[in-house]
Amino acid sequence: MMFAAAAMAILVALSMVVIRAIKGPTVFDRVLAGNSVGMLAILLLAVIGFLTGRPQFLDVALTYGLLNLIATLAVLKFFRHGDLAYDAEEDSKP
Amino acid sequence: MVLLTLLAAVAIAIVRQRSLFGVVLLSGIYSFLIASVMIVLDAIDVALTEASVGAGVSVVILLATLHLIKTTEAAHTRASWLPIFVSLGVGGALVWGTLTLPPFGTPDAPIHRHVAPYYIENALRETNVPNIVSAVLADYRGYDTLGETVVIFTAGIGVMMLLRGGKRRRSEDDKAEDAS
Numbered sequence: 001m002m003f004a005a006a007a008m009a010i011l012v013a014l015s016m017v018v019i020r021a022i023k024g025p026t027v028f029d030r031v032l033a034g035n036s037v038g039m040l041a042i043l044l045l046a047v048i049g050f051l052t053g054r055p056q057f058l059d060v061a062l063t064y065g066l067l068n069l070i071a072t073l074a075v076l077k078f079f080r081h082g083d084l085a086y087d088a089e090e091d092s093k094p
Numbered sequence: 095m096v097l098l099t100l101l102a103a104v105a106i107a108i109v110r111q112r113s114l115f116g117v118v119l120l121s122g123i124y125s126f127l128i129a130s131v132m133i134v135l136d137a138i139d140v141a142l143t144e145a146s147v148g149a150g151v152s153v154v155i156l157l158a159t160l161h162l163i164k165t166t167e168a169a170h171t172r173a174s175w176l177p178i179f180v181s182l183g184v185g186g187a188l189v190w191g192t193l194t195l196p197p198f199g200t201p202d203a204p205i206h207r208h209v210a211p212y213y214i215e216n217a218l219r220e221t222n223v224p225n226i227v228s229a230v231l232a233d234y235r236g237y238d239t240l241g242e243t244v245v246i247f248t249a250g251i252g253v254m255m256l257l258r259g260g261k262r263r264r265s266e267d268d269k270a271e272d273a274s
Contacts, residue, residue: 014127021123030119034126038149041126045133045141057133060142064129067150071122074154078161079115 003051010047014040031075038068118156125149158257 017040021033042064049057125148132141213230223229231239 018123021120027115030116034119034122037123037126041130041145044130048133057138060138063142064145067146071150071153074157075119078157
C-alpha cells in the first residue's frame with residue numbers, strides 16, 4: 001500500500017517535471033528537468049521493484065544513476081564551452 | 095497510462111520544438127520515460143539498454159554532432175495533412191491487428207508452443223549454457239547475433255571516425271591560421 005502510494009506520488013512528480021521540460025523557457029529549465037526525470041525514473045524503478053517483491057531491481061537503478069550523471073554533465077559541458085572535448089589547459093597555452 | 099500520456103506529450107513537444115538543443119534534451123527525457131514504461135512491462139533488460147543507449151550515449155553523440163555541424167533554422171514549411179493520415183491509418187491497422195492476438199501471458203499462445211518448449215527441454219543438454227536466454231541468443235541464433243554485433247560495431251567505428259576526423263581537421267586549420 002505504501003509503495004503504491006509512493007509510485008503514484010512519483011508519477012505525479014514526473015508529470016509536473018515533464019510539463020516544465022516542455023514549457024521551460026530557458027535551456028537550464030530543460031537540463032534540470034532532464035536530470036529530474038532521470039532521478040524520478042530511478043525512484044520509480046526502485047519502488048516498482050519493491051512493489052513486485054524483487055529488490056534486485058536496485059542494481060539496475062544504480063546503473064541508471066551513473067548514466068544520468070554522465071548525460072547531464074555532457075549537456076552542461078556542451079552548453080558552457082560548446083565542445084565536449086574541452087580542455088581548460090589548452091586555453092591557457094599561448 | 096500516465097507514463098504513456100507523458101510520452102505522447104514529450105513526442106509532440108519534440109516535433110514542435112525549434113531549437114535543436116532542446117530537442118536533444120527532450121529526447122533524453124523521452125528515453126527515460128520509455129525505459130520506465132519498459133520497467134512497468136517487466137522488461138528490465140530492454141529498459142536498461144534503452145536508458146544507457148537512449149539517455150546516455152545518444153545524448154552525448156547528438157551533442158557532439160551539434161557541435162560539429164553548423165545549424166541553420168529552416169523556413170517554416172506548410173504542414174501537409176497527408177502524412178498524418180497515412181500514419182494514423184497504419185497505426186489504426188496495427189491496433190486492429192492486435193485485437194485478435196491472445197491475451198498477454200497466455201501459456202498456450204502460438205509463440206509459446208513453437209520452439210520455446212524445445213529450447214527449455216534441450217538447451218542445457220545441447221549447449222551447456224545454464225541460462226536459456228543466453229543459449230538462444232548466442233547459440234541457436236548465433237549468426238543473427240553476430241550480424242547485429244557487426245552492424246553496431248561498424249556504426250560505432252563510423253561515429254568515432256567522424257568525431258575524431260572533425261577535430262583533427264580543425265586543429266590543422268588553427269595551425270594554418272597561426273602560420274599565416
